[in-house]
Amino acid sequence: METIITDLRIALARDVDTAFPELVRARQHSVYSGVLRIVRNPHDAADITQDTFIRAYRALSGYDPQRIRELKLEGWLWTIAVNLCRNRGRSRAPVPSEIPDRADPRTGTEDEALERAGRLVWEDRLAALPAPQRTAVVLRHVVGLSYDEIASATSRPVGTTKTDVHRGIARLRKMLEAEAA
Amino acid sequence: MTEIENALRELSTDAPDHIYANVMAGTGLWDEYAVFSGPTEPVYVAWNPRGVTACVPVSVVGDDGTFEERHPRPARLAEAVPGSVATPLGRALETGRLGRLSVDIGALGEFQQKVLRKCAEIPPGEIRPYGWIASEIGNPGAVRAVGTALGRNPIPILIPCHRVVRTDGRIGNYAYGPQMKWDLLESEGLDPTAIEVQARRGIRYLGSDTTHIYCFPTCSHARRITDHHRVGFRTADDAEQSGYRACLVCRPAA
Numbered sequence: 001m002e003t004i005i006t007d008l009r010i011a012l013a014r015d016v017d018t019a020f021p022e023l024v025r026a027r028q029h030s031v032y033s034g035v036l037r038i039v040r041n042p043h044d045a046a047d048i049t050q051d052t053f054i055r056a057y058r059a060l061s062g063y064d065p066q067r068i069r070e071l072k073l074e075g076w077l078w079t080i081a082v083n084l085c086r087n088r089g090r091s092r093a094p095v096p097s098e099i100p101d102r103a104d105p106r107t108g109t110e111d112e113a114l115e116r117a118g119r120l121v122w123e124d125r126l127a128a129l130p131a132p133q134r135t136a137v138v139l140r141h142v143v144g145l146s147y148d149e150i151a152s153a154t155s156r157p158v159g160t161t162k163t164d165v166h167r168g169i170a171r172l173r174k175m176l177e178a179e180a181a
Numbered sequence: 182m183t184e185i186e187n188a189l190r191e192l193s194t195d196a197p198d199h200i201y202a203n204v205m206a207g208t209g210l211w212d213e214y215a216v217f218s219g220p221t222e223p224v225y226v227a228w229n230p231r232g233v234t235a236c237v238p239v240s241v242v243g244d245d246g247t248f249e250e251r252h253p254r255p256a257r258l259a260e261a262v263p264g265s266v267a268t269p270l271g272r273a274l275e276t277g278r279l280g281r282l283s284v285d286i287g288a289l290g291e292f293q294q295k296v297l298r299k300c301a302e303i304p305p306g307e308i309r310p311y312g313w314i315a316s317e318i319g320n321p322g323a324v325r326a327v328g329t330a331l332g333r334n335p336i337p338i339l340i341p342c343h344r345v346v347r348t349d350g351r352i353g354n355y356a357y358g359p360q361m362k363w364d365l366l367e368s369e370g371l372d373p374t375a376i377e378v379q380a381r382r383g384i385r386y387l388g389s390d391t392t393h394i395y396c397f398p399t400c401s402h403a404r405r406i407t408d409h410h411r412v413g414f415r416t417a418d419d420a421e422q423s424g425y426r427a428c429l430v431c432r433p434a435a
Contacts, residue, residue, distance in 0.1 A: 017321075020208065024205075030193065032194070042377055049196060049200050053208070054204060054207040054208055057208040122191075123192070141189035142192045143193070
């Protein structure tokens with residue numbers, strides 16, 4: 001994954017217009033997944049994902065090649081996405097997740113239905129976390145960012161980021177235990 | 182610990198298909214297009230965030246697939262036309278002037294850009310010879326090159342290359358055939374037959390014997406001259422030697 005990103009950075013530094021579609025193809029799923037778990041609403045998640053890439057394109061078009069080569073692409077992309085999630089949160093009351101994610105469990109196979117039900121339970125648990133912990137946990141464990149990348153994406157110190165992730169996980173574990181009891 | 186981490190990893194999912202296409206359109210890496218009603222027939226118009234990139238009569242391309250195939254950039258049929266395009270575009274198609282409509286011709290050669298921008302200054306219902314554009318852009322010798330540049334106009338109708346005619350005053354050719362050029366000029370209130378008749382008689386300029394100013398025949402000032410004050414000239418020199426000066430609006434001296 002790291003090699004792909006390095007190659008992309010070189011390609012973007014050479015010519016943004018040619019390499020940018022590859023960046024979108026390589027990163028749209030992880031950006032969408034993370035954003036969806038942060039904002040919950042699929043419609044908002046799609047909007048924010050699109051907006052993230054469109055803003056990234058505009059910024060990259062104005063950067064000189066040296067700056068693009070030195071860019072920490074992953075953390076940088078998430079800085080844009082996290083900001084957009086935050087702005088959306090401010091302008092809108094939280095919305096419970098809805099169709100198509102909460103689709104009719106009777107469609108599809110039984111396994112799919114179970115899987116979907118399992119995902120919903122986890123979404124609800126994540127939603128119960130305070131926003132900074134939820135964002136940190138999602139970026140660390142759904143998206144797979146490093147603590148450094150999370151720190152730069154959320155503009156918080158690395159130490160705080162680690163604390164957020166650990167406290168978030170601990171809280172999730174407590175929820176599991178409480179549910180089991 | 183690992184159980185939680187695994188469950189969280191399972192929460193990653195595929196982005197819906199429309200995200201990629203929307204990003205490509207939103208960045209302008211892809212154009213979007215739609216059909217609009219034009220002055221004589223419906224037209225395909227393509228645009229991106231920088232401006233309009235193409236305008237083609239529907240009768241020339243036929244269907245969406247052919248339009249996309251011939252369009253020089255990737256393009257998709259627009260789901261909705263943004264107001265920032267729809268409003269100025271509707272007005273431009275209705276009035277025959279670009280107005281506030283942006284055009285994206287930055288990828289074309291510098292000479293062709295100059296030719297197209299100059300062409301866009303010609304008001305609806307008026308015509309200018311190729312040589313006028315050549316001298317207005319500071320290249321009086323480049324009359325043929327102007328013809329070639331206009332023949333490859335990617336945004337005809339909106340950039341009105343149909344308003345540019347032969348130096349002898351005859352209507353001349355058009356990328357989509359001379360008939361369409363006649364129809365477009367007619368839709369702007371001109372009488373192509375009368376223009377051809379006048380050109381064959383060798384009249385290329387009209388002057389007023391009260392103001393002693395001469396114009397291109399379709400200049401709004403020339404059309405105000407009453408019949409018995411109207412004087413025809415074959416060349417600008419003839420007019421100048423008769424003591425007439427060139428109109429400051431249509432600048433016919435070229």
